[in-house]
Amino acid sequence: MNVKIVYDSEAKEGFMRDWGFSCLIEQGVWKILFDTGASGAILTHNLNQFGAQVEDLAIIVLSHKHWDHIGGLRAALHPGVAVCLPSSFPLRLKKAIAKKAALVVEVSEPKEIIPGVYSTGEVGRPVKEQSLVLRTSDGEGVVAVVGGAHPGLEQIMAAARCIGDLHGIIGGFHGFKQLELLRDLKLIMPCHYTRRRKELLHLYPETAVRCGAGAVLTL
Template identity: 30%
Template structure:
């Protein structure tokens, strides 16, 4: 049967595409931006928060879930994303602008595994040592003792907004598949000290793609952790929020220099808390390797 003109033109376009673009078209590896505060596509809800769908080597991963469950649901339906078919959810950190849509996710896919930081917000029990009977307080009346002085003392679990979720704490480099990994970095940044944050790493022939939520530990510290754990100091692409939105020009310059000169980031698709100043600087520095990542964009990997 003769090939249609449309099929012929499509074949030519794929044939002349870049090797990376052609590989993406062949494999179906891509990232869809589901939630953020900017877009050039009509009909999508914009809000402060972040969520992306990562499709890589046959796995469908929801990374973060946005700030508002109803708004998240609206974008999911308008973008025709089937959450019942995702393989896992990753919540980068505990803040509501990354976790609020989980309630909607679980209504659609109640048994999906959810990977989270080792943070009591999600799953830690109250430390048992809090309830060890201190010798100096043995004279307290029962009514003033925790759990009436019961021995052995219980270690009650913290309450959670998602009691039915199948949470898995990420405490070390965690392999989802041989080419998909999760890593946790503990923040030492003032205001976010001791808050762990999980990042997603995809191994590609061009190098690792690192997907971050808010980079509260500092993007330099996250990439240093990635480099140590994966034995590479060259990052192919960086996706997500860098939390430079309120940083000074000198702080932004320092971070941009680390990304490009220390970790050799070749490509970027940034959003959320990165900040408009940083968008502009990295767009200028990376040129065509800076990829627009507004809500509704589908980025080939």
């Protein structure tokens, strides 16, 4: 399974950076886009840099409704794509998405999306957010992929551990302060809107990986 960072506030050469987050998850024939960043133009440019087209996307998973995570959605929608979103999304937004997509799947509880890829279900309040949980290729653990961690990274980690032994975490950690809770993880990739991003990279040099559009991880 590959995780490719499509949208981030940092970027590798040839990719565009911006405020927002998106990553492409490739599992066999499946291509799943998690969040869409803020700009459709930047999203599609960076997808193209990976050799991917919007039409290749089978599923789009949205973590929460903030603009820097769903702003590029319109550019990513196509008639063959399924969109997996939190049940708490506004009805008007659900209806607008349904007009452009093949299917809208509302998620409130933990759910298997495809084999090896799971949703935590909605976590937290007042901002309800879903994260993805990916089973590693050796089957021995899982890696959480987080949008904005508004419920608190601790809650999301607990939800991921209900699915499997947590080996790693990728995405936005928001204002998470209990950095010692990440000590035993094998992979830490702090991305868009992680306030203590530099500190994490310094604190865990053997397991923390620099994020940025264009980065690729194999799980």
